[in-house]
Amino acid sequence: MRNALHRLKYYGDMALGEVLARPLIQMVLDFKWPVDLIVPVPIGLARRAQRGYNQAALLAWPLALSCGMEYQSKALLKVRDVRTQVGLTIAQRYENVAGAYQAQAHLVKGKSVLVVDDVTTSGATMQACSAALLAASSSRVYGVTLARAGAPAGQG
Numbered sequence: 001m002r003n004a005l006h007r008l009k010y011y012g013d014m015a016l017g018e019v020l021a022r023p024l025i026q027m028v029l030d031f032k033w034p035v036d037l038i039v040p041v042p043i044g045l046a047r048r049a050q051r052g053y054n055q056a057a058l059l060a061w062p063l064a065l066s067c068g069m070e071y072q073s074k075a076l077l078k079v080r081d082v083r084t085q086v087g088l089t090i091a092q093r094y095e096n097v098a099g100a101y102q103a104q105a106h107l108v109k110g111k112s113v114l115v116v117d118d119v120t121t122s123g124a125t126m127q128a129c130s131a132a133l134l135a136a137s138s139s140r141v142y143g144v145t146l147a148r149a150g151a152p153a154g155q156g
Contacts, residue, residue: 001147005118017058020118024059024144025066028114033142036111038064038071041129042078042101059146060116069114075107076115076129085121093124101129103136112140120145 004016028035040056048054057073064071079102085093115129130141 005147014053014058017055018062020146021059021062021066024063024116024146028063028067028144033114034112034140035067035069035114035142037075037108038067038069038114038116039075039108040073041115041117041125042073042076044078044081046081056117059118063116072107075104075113076132077102077104085124090122090124093122094127097124097128099128101132103132103138105136108133109137110139113138113142115141115143117143117145119147119149121149 004020038060040054040060043051043054043056054073060073061071063069078100080100082096082100085096088096113133115126115133117125120126126143126145130143133141
């Protein structure tokens, strides 16, 4: 899984998005969550320019198509760049992403939203995205990630 995610995230193997989304598709269908809208965790403009794509969107788009749910890549925006979470403690991760995301109320108000990301370690990014969506009056927020990384060094 680690190699596949690195190929998707760092080496431009975008075709892996659809393949890696398959377990998420089955999971979401099995859970039968009342989801109105699927959104990827956004990445900053600099990272997007560097990479050329958002790896979370490459998972979220096939998930939405396969589950027959609305997809909206602009419902959640990254409003400030943050430093990479790699190497940060759990507390630093939460502080790093606090207030980094903003939801578009006209797209999420009253909707049950599923947020999709590739990997979670501490849950800080998902929590920050969820807080932004709830602040914009989403009715409910669910989150899925393809993988879970171990806790940062010294935090386990």
